Amino acid sequence: MQIIFKIVNFFVKIQIIVFFVCSFISCEKPVDIDLKDEGGTVSVLSFIQPDSAFKISCSKSVSILSSNNYQFVNNCKLIIYKNNRLYINLRFPDDTIMAMWNDLRFQTNDTLVLQIVENNITVATAITIIPDVIPFFNIDTTTVFRTDDLGNKTENIELAFDINNPDYGSEFFQLVIENVVTEINGEDTIFSSEIVDYSKSDLIFYKSGQGVSSLGEIDFKGLFSTNDILSNVYRIKISLPKKSLAVSENVNTTFLIVKLYHLSDDCFFYIRSRIIANYYDGVPIFDPIKIHSNVVGGLGVFCGSSCFTDTLNISN
Amino acid sequence: MFLIKQFFNKYSFLLFVFFIINGNIFSQSALDRVVQLDFTTGSTNKLLKHIEDKSGVIFSYTNKVCTYKKVVLSxxxxxxxEYLDQIFVNCFVxxxxLNNKIVILPIDIRDLDYNIKGFxxxxxxxxxxIGANIYDINASIGSVTNDYGFYSFTTSGGEVFVGCSYIGYNSIRKAIKLTRDTIISFNLAPLPALKEIPIVGQNSYSGIRSSQTSIVDVPVNQLQNVPSFFGEMDLIKMIQLFPGVKTGTEGFSGLYVRGGGHDQNLILLDxxxxxNMEHLFGFxxxxxxxxxNSVKLIKGGxxxxxxxxxxxxxxxxxLEGNKDKLNKMVSLGLLSSKLxxxxxxKNDKTTYSLSFRRTFYDLIVEPLQEKNSDNNRYYFFDLNAKVNHRFSNxxxxxxxxxxxxxxxxxxxxxxxxxxxIINQDYLGDxxxxxxxxxxxxxxxIVSTRWNYVYNTKLFSNTTLSFTNFNFFTSQDRDYYVDDTWNTITQSYNSGIKDLMAKIDFDYFPKNSHHIKFGVNYIYHQFFPGIEIVQSDNISGEKNDTTIGGEMIDGAEIHGYIQDDFVLSSxxxxxxxxxxxxYRTGLNNYFSAEPRLSVRFLVTQRFALKSSLSFxxxxxxxLRTANxxxxxxxxxxVTDKIKPMSARQVSFEGNYEFLPGFNLSAELYYKKSYNELDYFESQSFFDLSTSWSDKLTSGNTESYGLEMLVQRNIGSWSGWLGYxxxxxxxxxxxxxxGNPFWANNDRRHDISMFLSHSFxxxxxANMTWSFSSxxxxxxxxxxxxxxxxxxxPSIGSGFSENFSEKNRYRMPNYHRLDVGVNFKKNKYWGKRVWSIGVMxxxxxxxxxxxxxxxxFNENTGESNRTLNQFSLFPFPFPYIRYTIQF
Structure with missing residues (x-):
């Protein structure tokens, strides 16, 4: 019996040492893999909204091992066709990655084709349609007290409103709520705004039957589609804790600006894939996410969206 | 008249049978005639004469019929x-x-076939x-034991030498006089590792002679010899050392066979x-x-x-358990201990087997962790139990x-x-x-199986079973808010439950045929993730919310028939x-899958085989990660997601080039259809899309050459696979839409296991493996x-893009592990020290x-590198102590 105790004692001591060692049993080192010398692909980013100045980012990709994140395009022209006709020929300025033309504005339902020409060679093209503004209506606002998941009893603002889904088709949206605060600082009135994180428990934001939120859940920042909505009107319900809204002694008024973006499918899938890629960023046990692109011959997105806005005063 | 003659010529045989039958019907048979005898004891001849006298029947027999001096009738x-049966009870007649005569003829029992069966x-x-060979040595007829150690074959009567052999065991030969269907059970003694097995002259009905292709009979007896991390013997890691089987990731117990996915393996325990076959996240x-007791891996055919x-x-x-004596074993390792x-x-009709294993890291660190500060615990355990009762033979x-x-x-x-706060009257700490x-x-997992031998030719196994895999997380939190004490429990469950009923038959109609048939019904319940949030506060208000994760049920029905038959020698x-x-909401998926394996025996030690299977x-x-x-x-499967299917052909050469040495080479080609993977912009954690919409299907083509040299006996044993x-x-x-390398494509793979008994x-033992x-x-x-x-605030200012899926390759993998077992017999049993270095x-x-x-602070320059993370990057020792008594 004494021998068995001795052996067990020996193993316990060894185990402590081994598990101490185990916490250091990994190592990292640079590895030499012949990565394809990628880079030089034109990348574009432009979210076109009706009646807004045309703004576009245009640059070129670099090798993944580069310490830079992009390189400039050279001698680059943007040719835009509107509704199947040549509309405008723009020169993208050198040594920059973002350009804006204040006088260049488009309307809903415009079909736009972008042709990117570098050194007189067409390197990429993209096409998009600016979607209609879809309004929401029948807004109801109530204030309720709820016990949240953390056991806190909180005062919540609950919003409900209807949106049209006339074609029963796949329309793509993003619901963004901004909290705008006006503060009086002496004689100055300061406006500030920030996007509010609201509860996305409405079934339009997630598909039932796959409750994995305890393991992890990606917040798609209010993106949704009408894929599975079978009625021509859908009532969205959301809730946001009142204390998350900016409040201070100097606050004069607090508004909620409710924005319903109607997105083209490319906008929708681009934003989604960026969010997923960001969620997995730096975790090597997941495969890299392919970020959606509608740029033929290039990367990024050239897409249209429109926005319906309404304001709610919640100061009182 | 001509027509009448023709009629009689044509139907004379029928008329003959008609009259014979009528004769039997209308007159009492001489054999059935009841006789009253005056005496019931005497020689064979005397009793026959007396029966003749009493019955009026005449016996006709020659002196080749055996006779006895004294026969006693009952x-x-x-x-x-009845009298004749008693008189010739020990004779073959x-x-x-014939015309009121009874003709008695001796029989040569070599002309009669009898069945031999047993365990x-x-x-x-x-x-x-399982898989032992049993054979009639002279007639070269034999059989192989099935999964229950049962065999059955038919051979000619008379003097028969029955041999029984199994790799790693002493062969047995028994001489018997086969005069009736006979039960013979063999108990083979294991060979000491040092002893060479006498191979010459031995027939084998498994291995080379089997029609089965692409099979690995995993040498379980070598398991304790394969070096392992923490000395933790691991069946799956041993199987990974055979050709055609790949490990998914370094150190993990994944199983990827011939380009197939992790979920494409049917893993059966009894x-x-x-x-789920993984402890400690797959290590x-x-x-x-x-x-x-035994492990068999089938990769094709x-x-x-x-x-x-x-x-x-x-x-x-x-294991079923020893029927003669009680065996006990205790094993202490660095990671787990086993009993x-x-x-x-009670009696030799019932045996049992019980094995328990548990890690004790949590028990060790518990006293070391500070009270009232963050602490973590981990453990795993497993318990195997089996009871086996023999009602009869x-x-x-x-x-x-x-x-x-x-x-x-x-x-x-x-x-x-x-x-x-909780108790207003409380005064204290x-x-x-x-x-x-x-x-x-x-x-x-629970299963009940009932074996029944109906007769010498029919064996059945009826199984009722239940299997349940469950994954869960839960979080308990306590809050004191607004003068209210709250507790919240949030839990998540996922898994699968199966109820299964099946019956399998083994039918041996004759030596050249071994027919198996059966049906199997599996009722599945899938739990794709159920979340329950429970809150409870001091005021007594309770909430219990179940979110998502609707249970999905479904049923698979399987049926099969196969015949293992000999066309020629x-x-x-x-x-x-x-x-x-399998039935879904709208579809009833059905599959008829032909299977064929052919073996051509070129010489007694060289066979060519081929197989086809659907x-x-x-x-x-549905994977969480890669x-x-x-x-x-x-x-x-759903109405949208169709069943996966595969077709595979293989060609194999199997050559025993020296006694105990086996060389096999196999070419295979497999095509899988409707395999599933995530879209490139999709994720497990995306709840805005239903799981079936995240997946896309495609096909995978796999082909390759597998070679294996193996020796399972003697002081040097092991194998080399490529x-x-x-x-x-x-x-x-x-x-x-372009082709890409499958996730587990590896060009070259070499595995070696070598064991030497000094x-x-x-x-001493070693394994070395290399993989592209x-x-x-x-x-x-x-x-x-x-x-x-x-x-706003998403990402780090840049996005990454990959040009092609699975375009690059990780560095090659290779590793050498060594270990030594020191065994010693003690007065109380046996002890083994196992030490080694991984x-x-x-x-x-x-x-x-x-x-x-x-970022280089000295130069102010920054650069980006591709780094490799390695586990166990240096020699890693292990030790295990085992006692058997």
Whole structure:
């Protein structure tokens, strides 16, 4: 019996040492893999909204091992066709990655084709349609007290409103709520705004039957589609804790600006894939996410969206 | 008249039979005539004469009929036939009537066929030996034991030499006089490792002579010799050393067979599917080697008996227990400790086997962790139990069970709470409370099997079983808010439950045929993730909310028939068909899967084999990440997601070039259809899309050459395997529809296991394995990605892009492990010290790759590198102590 105790004692001591060692049993080192010398692909980013100045980012990709994140395009022209006709020929300025033309504005339902020409060679093209503004209506606002998941009893603002889904088709949206605060600082009135994180428990934001939120859940920042909505009107319900809204002694008024973006499918899938890629960023046990692109011959997105806005005063 | 003659010529035989039958009907048979005898004792001749006198019947017989000086009849009044049966009870005669005469003729028993059946067992442990050869040495007729150690074959009567052999055991030859159907059970004694087995002249009905292709009979007896991390013997890691089997990631117990996925293996423990085979996130498998009797891996040429998965069948049979004596074993290791016990229960008709294994890291660190500060605990355990009861030689019952569980829990966020908050009348110290996280996973498997031998030719096995794999997490939190004490529990459960009923028959109509047939019904319940939030506060208000995760149920029905038959002495065929069906909401999927294996015996030691098999699969695993994790979800086919299917052909040469040395080379080609993968922009954690919409389907083509040189006996034993393989996938929804290397494509794979017994007490062992790097998708360019107008603060200013899926390869993998076992017999039993070193030469094998940004403070320059993360990058020793008594 004494021998068995001795052996067990020996193993316990060894185990402590081994598990101490185990916490250091990994190592990292640079590895030499012949990565394809990628880079030089034109990348574009432009979210076109009706009646807004045309703004576009245009640059070129670099090798993944580069310490830079992009390189400039050279001698680059943007040719835009509107509704199947040549509309405008723009020169993208050198040594920059973002350009804006204040006088260049488009309307809903415009079909736009972008042709990117570098050194007189067409390197990429993209096409998009600016979607209609879809309004929401029948807004109801109530204030309720709820016990949240953390056991806190909180005062919540609950919003409900209807949106049209006339074609029963796949329309793509993003619901963004901004909290705008006006503060009086002496004689100055300061406006500030920030996007509010609201509860996305409405079934339009997630598909039932796959409750994995305890393991992890990606917040798609209010993106949704009408894929599975079978009625021509859908009532969205959301809730946001009142204390998350900016409040201070100097606050004069607090508004909620409710924005319903109607997105083209490319906008929708681009934003989604960026969010997923960001969620997995730096975790090597997941495969890299392919970020959606509608740029033929290039990367990024050239897409249209429109926005319906309404304001709610919640100061009182 | 001519017509009448023709009629009589044509039908004369029928008329003859008609009159014979009528004669028998209308007159009493002489054999049936009842006779009253005056005496019942005498010589054969005297009694026959007396019966003649009393019955009026005349006996006609020659002196070749055996006669006895004294025969005693049991009664004085009986039929003539009854008297003859008693007189010639020990003689081989036949008698028939002819014109009121009874002709008695001697029979040469060599002209008669008799059946030999029985069981083959290990003489020491009493465990059945599966795949043992039993044969009539002179007639070269034989059979192989089935999964229950049962065999049956038919041979000519007379003097018969029956041989029985099994690799690693002493062969037995028995001389018997075969005069009737006979039961012979063999108890083979295991050979000491040092002893060479006498091979010459031995017939083998498994291996070279079997029609089965692409099969690995895993040498379970070598398990304790394979060096292993922490000295933790691991069946799956041993199987990974055979050709055609790949490990997913360094150090993990994944199983990827011939380009197939992790979910394409049918893993059977005592005939019940096991859905999760991983402890400690896949570092160890759930199979306790001390509880295993035999293991068979089938990579292709699937017999019709098996169905439901595309790539492989891993058939594991648990130990039954010794019927003669009680065996006990205790084993202490660095990671876990084990206790096994087996033996007879009351009498030799009932045996049991019990094995328990548990890690004790949590028990050790518990006292070392500070009270009231964050602490973490982890443990896993598994329990194997089996009871086997023999009702009779014809009827046996097996009840087996497995229970395994991994648990990870943590206490954190300690806080002091005045007890008066909970109990207003309390005056005393504060209460220390903490939040808790608890996560775990495990399998529960129970099966009841009943074997019944109906007759010499028909054997059946009826199985009722239950299997349950469950993964859970839960979090308990305590809050004191607004003068209210709240507790919240949020839990998540996922898993799969199966209820299964099946019956299998083995039918031996004659030596040249072994027919198997059966049906199998599996009722599945899938739990794709159920969340329950429970809150409770001091005021008594309770909430219980169940979110999502609707249970999905479904049923698979399988049926099969196969015949393993001999066409000639050279040609043996196993042909069959497997049927299966699965019903979804709108579709009833049905599959008829032909199976064919052919063996051509070129010489007694060289066989050519070929096989063809069609397979289908109705369940699949939805991955959480690119490594196997217990949070992965088992899900069924749907109206949208069609069943996966595969077709495979293989050609094999099997050559025993020296006694005990076997060389096999096999070419295979496999094409899988409707395999599933995530879209390139999709994720497990995306709840805005239903799981079926995240998946896309495609096909994978795999082909390769597998070679294996193996020696299972003698002081030097082991094997060397080499695989050359390619697997290419084409998914219309991935990689722009272009072909890409499948996730587990590896070009070259070499595995070696070598064991040498220096003496009865010392053996040394080594494994070395090499594998070409596995494909990996790496981003190869990055580009400017500004903030989005509608989603601020996302990303780091750039996005990454990969040009092609699985375009790159991880560095090659290789590792050398060595170990030595020191055994010693003691007065109380036997002890074994196992010590060794893993990764002897300190190879840094890749676990995963990642990009790293580095900033040089001296130069102010930054650069980006691709880095490799390695586990166990240096020689890693292990030790284990085992006692058997």
């Amino acid at each position: 009664k004085s009044k009986a039929s003539v036939k 036949q008698y028939y009537e 083959v067992k290990d003489s020491i442990t009493g465990e059945v030996l 005939e019940v599917p096991v859905y 160890f498998s759930v199979f306790n080697p001390d509880a295993i 699937f017999p019709a008996k098996y169905g439901g998965r595309l790539s492989s069948v891993l058939d594991i049979i648990m 096994s016990i087996d033996g007879p229960l 014809k009827s046996r019952l097996f009840i087996s069970a497995y229970w395994g569980h991994d648990n990870l829990n943590s206490d954190y966020n300690f806080k002091s709470i005045s007890k008066t 504060d209460l220390r409370l903490s939040d808790k996280i608890n996560a775990g996973w495990g399998n529960i 050279l040609l043996k065929v196993n042909a069959g068909v497997h049927f299966s069906s 397979m289908s699969q109705y369940v699949h695993l 490594i196997s994790l217990p949070s992965d979800l088992w899900l069924p 695989t050359y393989s390619k697997s290419i996938s084409v998914f219309p929804g991935l990689n722009d 003496s009865q007490n010392i053996d 790097g596995k494909p990996i998708t790496l981003a190869d360019e990055k580009y400017f990605a500004p903030e989005l107008p509608t989603v 990764n002897l030469y300190g190879r840094q094998n890749p676990f995963f790759l990642y990009f790293s940004d580095n």
